[in-house]
């Protein structure tokens with residue numbers, strides 16, 4: 001009797017266990033499929049985050065054509081995982097990287113070439129650190145960004161790794177990408193109608209040129225763009241904007257020379273609202289007798305825009321000239337202290353050895369770089385892609401030539 005009871009208990013336990021296992025397996029497969037749906041939704045909602053989240057793991061290839069892909073700082077390299085990234089994405093990245101490289105030729109001849117010399121030696125060891133520190137701190141990337149990159153190499157790599165140039169490059173790339181990727185979602189131009197973009201910056205940095213290029217780009221996508229000639233200091237400024245507007249095929253609202261910039265910009269935004277335009281892009285003057293006068297004027301412009309369309313401007317971008325090096329960082333800080341800046345455009349990267357300043361600007365301001373200017377022509381405005389920028393900046397194919 002006792003034996004029969006024991007057998008019954010054992011059989012019941014086995015059946016119970018079996019049912020439990022079946023249930024668990026069912027739950028797992030359900031949660032896996034709902035997670036993959038979630039990932040797909042998130043993937044479409046935030047396409048700009050893809051380069052950072054992507055985990056491309058490749059072994060460093062000394063002397064190879066492609067540099068190791070940048071990786072987030074915290075992630076350790078997995079030497080055994082050779083899985084290539086999807087071919088389509090690789091191709092798109094290569095294309096963007098090549099486009100950036102053309103505009104960064106001079107910058108790559110600056111501190112990047114010095115780094116190349118440092119790591120190009122046949123034998124490198126831990127003594128490389130003081131030399132690396134000097135190159136970084138004398139580059140135009142600003143002391144904070146220099147310190148961040150230096151510390152990531154010093155603390156993140158062991159003694160043996162410091163003799164391995166591809167590993168040092170990978171660390172520098174990863175930290176640079178992390179500095180540049182401030183995690184901002186892409187601008188959704190259709191979020192408002194009209195979407196009002198205010199463009200600021202000191203005289204001569206390239207505001208009007210950038211607005212002209214951007215207007216052409218967006219008008220080319222079928223958007224109805226209105227330009228506001230808010231630089232009323234010189235008639236030539238409005239005329240310059242009109243030339244760009246003609247190329248882009250969009251109207252310009254302009255006032256009298258020496259008139260009130262706020263009233264011109266108010267009229268333009270009002271017209272955008274009345275006519276149901278998609279975008280109003282407002283140019284401004286970058287000169288006034290004093291810095292306080294300029295900031296007061298720009299604050300007034302912002303208040304007036306809000307009167308013409310409550311909640312506007314929806315983005316306020318600051319344009320900075322890369323050729324001014326660390327001055328650009330100082331300018332950016334001055335403007336940011338006085339008002340909200342939501343995006344940055346860096347111009348004249350084609351004519352500057354100081355393009356690394358972009359690292360200092362992002363590190364100080366934590367504001368996304370939206371576009372870069374790599375020339376004076378209509379097509380010389382490129383959407384900024386941190387991963388492609390870093391790949392182009394530190395591509396060791398030609399760095400070897402600097403040895």
Ligand SMILES: Nc1nc2c(ncn2[C@@H]2O[C@H](COP(=O)(O)OP(=O)(O)O)[C@@H](O)[C@H]2O)c(=O)[nH]1
Pocket residue numbers: 201202203204205206207208209210286347348349350351372373374375376380
């Ligand atoms: N090489 C180069 N020149 C540029 C770029 N962007 C603007 N410029 C030039 O810089 C000068 C000043 O530009 P402008 O738009 O008038 O500056 P603003 O005073 O800020 O409006 C002009 O001669 C432009 O052609 C660029 O990305 N590369």
Ligand SMILES: [Mg+2]
Pocket residue numbers: 207208209231237283284
């Ligand atoms: Mg101008």
